[in-house]
Amino acid sequence: MAKLAARLIKWFKLGSGSTVPGRVALAIRPTLLSEWFADQCPKNVIAITGTNGKTTTAGLLAAMLEAHGLTVVHNTLGANMRNGIASALVMATGKMGKLKNIDAMVLEVDEASLRHVAKELPIRDVVVTNLFRDQLDRYGELDTTAQFIAEGVAECDPEGARYCNIQDDTIRGMMTTLAAQQPKSRFMGLAMGDNGQADIHPDDIPAPEKPLPTLLQTVPCRFEQPAWERPIRPLKLNGQTVPVAQLYVTNSEPDRTLGRLSHPSLVQPSNITIPLAGKFNGCNALAALAVALDWGVPLQTALAAMDNYAGVFGRSETLTVQGKTVKVFLIKNPVGATEVFRTVAADPTAHVLLGLNDNDADGRDVSWIWDAAFEWLVDIPAFTCTGKRAADLAVRLKYAGVGADSIAVVEDVEGGLTSALVSMPPDGTLYVLPSYTALLRLQQVWAK
């Protein structure tokens, strides 16, 4: 078995692409994960799951651990199902197909895949970032997704740590269930913002945000509030108050978030800067910091790693394309997209390229665009809509109050990018807001 696996692994390392080696290796040896890799895993294995922020959180945590001198296996490129994880492991092997002196594994795991992967690999710790409605056509309903995650966590090391967003009611409920099932696991809450109950009482007041667009007042968006806008309530599990790692946001700017971090390992709260665009990335940074500090990474090392972190897989990164500034944010569900729109609306130089596909990886049902508050974008001077469902985006913008003259529809993604760049003044910033497979296509285009 070992020899065969080794040969397979050597062979498939030659392949490229984020899931191909894993897919092929698993097809030939379905038990590759449990029978070959499980015994070689280090103690520090963490799974990061949830509907939003998995890739950024995992990327940040891996960068922090590496900056601390650890050798980390990490599935990059958002390949977060069984094949993608197997690929990451295959690519991390040396001679004889064995994992090379690995100190830690940081695995981004799809919500529904955790229950399978955790049966095969010794996952000790888990981060649950958020639970928003996402790709409902794939998993049916939000409660189903929560159920999948709970089943997955139940398969992980019962004495491991669980880092969970305690501002999300569904996750709180899940934590209570899990604490009853696995009383020896260690829970830590993640929370952003402050409602007076938390440890930090700041004197500064967050900067005022843009006023709510009129249409949003008439027809409000009713999706769940972003977690960090919900109250922070203490949570008791098995009779003990769950310790909380918290980020109190003092200033939210388009390109960075300033705040104060508290964590059980810190003597007192620390002022930190999160050099990532969008307030939602504060949650991701918080989750990564909470784990890194627990795993012994000094705060200064973790913050320096975050500064060097140049965006994982284009989910929020700045590029220069054809001499113009391009900022990229993946959009895939109402809550995340709305936060991105609020960030974009704060930039007076913004032009927008929206990309929407309806492939399986995007979610075949694009109706979520009606729950996202495109109304924030109403003052942007020019839009280009691209992807297979570009025409749907154009309708969405029209009903958000954008004039039809400001909207160009170019279904071909390469053509859409060119058209958006050509029509934008040199000092403009093009915000590229694609769904998952539209992003993959765009990356091929600007890699040329």
Add this chain to the structure above:
Amino acid sequence: MTSSLPTIRIGHLYPELMNLYGDRGNILALVQRCQWRGIPVTVTDISIGDTLDPNTVDLLFMGGGQDAQQHLVCDDLIHTKADALHKAAEAKTPILGVCGGYQLFGHTFDPIGGERIPGIGLLDCHTVGGEQRLIGNVVIERANKQTLVGFENHSGQTFLGDNARPLGQVITGHGNNGQSGDEGAVSGTVYGTYLHGALLPKNPAFADELLTLALHHAANGDTDLTLPPLCDKTEYAAHQRAQQLPA
């Protein structure tokens, strides 16, 4: 001329509970299509515990929700809204239910392994849980040859009684139950359908059919009033593109 058109009052039933699949888009379509025409429009949320006065609304909409929410809603619907909704239907108020809303407008919903959820019998149909969710793009054709495009995602299979007509015949997709070839239900001014997407923005003629009925209701039954025309080029481009999508 448009200033003489009366205010259209939209009632949105259980907006915070029944809003699973972009149903906000339906309200947005109705509101914008009034505003672009200079027709005054209001939206009132009607939720758990609220009383519904059928004389204060010209159009009612109810979207879909998760099973847990549907149980919550059905209780309230029966006890505090059913009579008013039947009165509204008699007064020719257009009423649209999508997905879960559609199911609760029928007589009963029997989920697999779950307790029967009673409906309010606004539409002559009943729903039973199916083993498999019916998911995908849908195109249907109505009796007047109008096409409607949308996306369906439901485990319930709906069967029509003698007093309901289908909204249309399935061209692409599953429709009411995956077998009968029909989709949705209509009885008088009450409409039920599984199509979301959202439904109304990409089917502007259907949106206007509802708004015309609402306008007549708002004008105390004056059926001579018509909606000023709008340019629907953007909407029809998306409508036509949707007709080419695979199921």
